Amino acid sequence: MELVDDPLVREQLVRQQAATLDRRAAAGRGLRQIAVFSVFVVVLGFLYSGYKIFGQAIDDAQTDWPALGSVLPRTDDLNMPPILDILGEFTVTPGGTDQILGRQLFDEAMFTLREATVGFLAGIVVGLAIAIALARSRRLERGLFPYVIASQTIPLIAIAPLVIVWGRKNLDFVPWEWQDWMSVSIIATFLTFFPVAVNGLRGLQSPKPENLELMESYAAGWGQTLRRLRFPAAIPYLFTAAKIAATASVVGAIVGEISAGVGGGLGRRVFLEAQRYTTGPERLYAAVIASAVLGIFVFLVITAAERFTLGRQGREALS
């Protein structure tokens, strides 16, 4: 290292070395997270199996063990099918079909993912528009914000059939053929716009007073301040919102499918397998696992996008 006479620059060189070490540590953290998650899944499997054996034992003994046994639920193959049976079910070809269940669930997950993705993107657009409008005008914020919150107290089951019927009857003006899955996306949007609007508003309002004064000293208008200060400042908040919205979009799509009676996705699958639970509990478990995996998948996609974007900007994610 060359000798530098400026004390500030010298300090900087030390910091740079520290930052390089930090980045290496961060890469190691990523691997460690995957390892921890894998171990956690295995531990969960053992806990499940362990409790199953325990619940079975107190049931077989037909005696109430002191304290514990009288409170804890007993288990059998109906309420807790063996874990290997559940995993095995993915490779079984159910009667009346010509594909293994795993493949069917994958196709259904893709169907639901399409609904969820459109609902997610629409939620970002709608939520951001609301956030910008509310950030623009204090009066609008006071007047409209309670309704934004109230919107989330409306049960999805109530609006789902409405949206389906409304979509079939009134959205025939769109240049493409309106299909029921698009209505499910609208239902999902109902859940996804909310975190984006709330967090987005907080993010747009997050710049410090001195930064706003700086923009004002440059005689920058509201639009320029939005574009160059408020919006970039809101990005970490929006990623946090996007993570919530992404998982909510899967929930919204599944609930939307069920309550609107739209077939082809995981929602219909969960609904059907719940009805014929007694003849095939493994299949319901498999469907639930598929839904969970889909939710985790979309969450991880957003997390990766967040790390990439903020990392490039030298910023940290909001925890």
Next chain:
Amino acid sequence: MTTHAVRIESVSKIFNPGRPNEVQALVDIDLDISPGEFVTLIGPSGCGKSTLLRLIASLIDPSGGTIHVNGKSAEQARLDQDYGMAFQRAGLFDWRTVAKNIELPLELMGWKKSERERRSKEMLELVKLGEFGDHHPAELSGGMQQRIAIARSLSFSPSLLLMDEPFGALDEMTREHMQDEVLRLWSETGTTVVFVTHSIPEAVYLSTRVVVMSPRPGRIATTIDVDLGGRSDDTRAETPFFETVTEVRAALRAVEAA
């Protein structure tokens, strides 16, 4: 008659007028600043020195009186971008690289990309951080961030630089280093500087004129001309420096006793 860089005539400022929390922040302020001066506003907290700076910047409007910057109204001067401003916290945008931060005002003024880049490179050289253009602010120390903020405020060559306790958050060593930097920039660019501080040695070391303000309500108590010649490391150890420091301190004591 030459145009004053800043001309403040019987300016007053009342916050929350007519309400229970009404505050008389400034009364009866008269101050003329000539081009090329380095004027420091000093006083106890609550004396309205930052308020006065914001009035010059037209970030707030006076309740009475008039302020002219370069012969125009303060607002027109702001719209024409006649001044650059630096705050106590550097206030860099952490999603922009250092170079892009310096280019921010140039972007807003519609400079071409090539000219922006050329200028930010020049400014980085000026504040001696030439190799840090691609870094993000979070990777820099507080003193370096403040240098970038000063480079940003000077990037469009404003004739007036307004600084609000820019070194208040820095440690003493860095602070003295930065004072020399600002004096160098001031002599190299010929910019008029209005500088708010609550440090007496800082005010004396930097200024051609120290304006001592008194609190409740804020007014100008006295102004003290500083004539120390060219500054160097020795300046702070010489008698004229101490004499002026003592003079300013006495003025501040008088203000607080009143």
